[in-house]
Amino acid sequence: MIPIDAEPYPFEFTPETCGLLIIDMQRDFLEPGGFGEMLGNDVSQLRRTILPNKKLLAMWRSKGLKVLHTREGHRPDLSDLPPSKKIRGRSLTCIGDAGPMGRILVRGEAGHDIIPELYPLVTETVIDKPGKGAFFATDLHAILQSLGITQLVVTGVTTEVCVNTTVREANDRGYDCLVPADCVGSYFPEFQEMGLRMIKAQGGIFGWVTNSDKILSALQTLSLQPL
Numbered sequence: 001m002i003p004i005d006a007e008p009y010p011f012e013f014t015p016e017t018c019g020l021l022i023i024d025m026q027r028d029f030l031e032p033g034g035f036g037e038m039l040g041n042d043v044s045q046l047r048r049t050i051l052p053n054k055k056l057l058a059m060w061r062s063k064g065l066k067v068l069h070t071r072e073g074h075r076p077d078l079s080d081l082p083p084s085k086k087i088r089g090r091s092l093t094c095i096g097d098a099g100p101m102g103r104i105l106v107r108g109e110a111g112h113d114i115i116p117e118l119y120p121l122v123t124e125t126v127i128d129k130p131g132k133g134a135f136f137a138t139d140l141h142a143i144l145q146s147l148g149i150t151q152l153v154v155t156g157v158t159t160e161v162c163v164n165t166t167v168r169e170a171n172d173r174g175y176d177c178l179v180p181a182d183c184v185g186s187y188f189p190e191f192q193e194m195g196l197r198m199i200k201a202q203g204g205i206f207g208w209v210t211n212s213d214k215i216l217s218a219l220q221t222l223s224l225q226p227l
């Protein structure tokens, strides 16, 4: 066990049973010209997370630890898209419609894919999720159980939506979650702050918050076990 400095108190990191879960680092959310920007969002608020995620992912891989990625998206026939989610927001362009990088949040489309900087290796698990939480309507829990994972370092976007929902779902299923603040992002600075505060409030009601340099330092103490 390696203690990692975190809020509200140190996280007891057990690398062999800890998975790195990277949430929805998809082109449509992060890239200029994607769906997120089309909606008027400032993608630079999310893009600042790319470099710290890249460093953490490289270190995690170099130690031979488990990596899992998620993508938010729906089947091409939209049979897993509830009407409420389709029409929510009253936008002229919604999920399933043609967007700047293919059909919006539809599996197999260019915008649905993970950004090249963090592209999964063939040995890494990719969870396609139709909801905000990564446990809803997916086999993530079964996969983590079979891998013997009990802890998660959760990164990705967005802090207040899919990261928060997933951390809450994970917490209810018995996983300890550590969230590096510099590796999660929101289009809205106030939601970034409150999203993190909600996780670590009340003695860590959903999990712990730290910075990626603290996790990198802990990982550096491990011997190399490349995949």
Ligand code: C5J
Binding pocket: 023, 024, 072, 157, 158, 159, 161, 162, 163
């Ligand atoms: C959203 C996400 N915000 N990945 N998705 O719709 O947080």
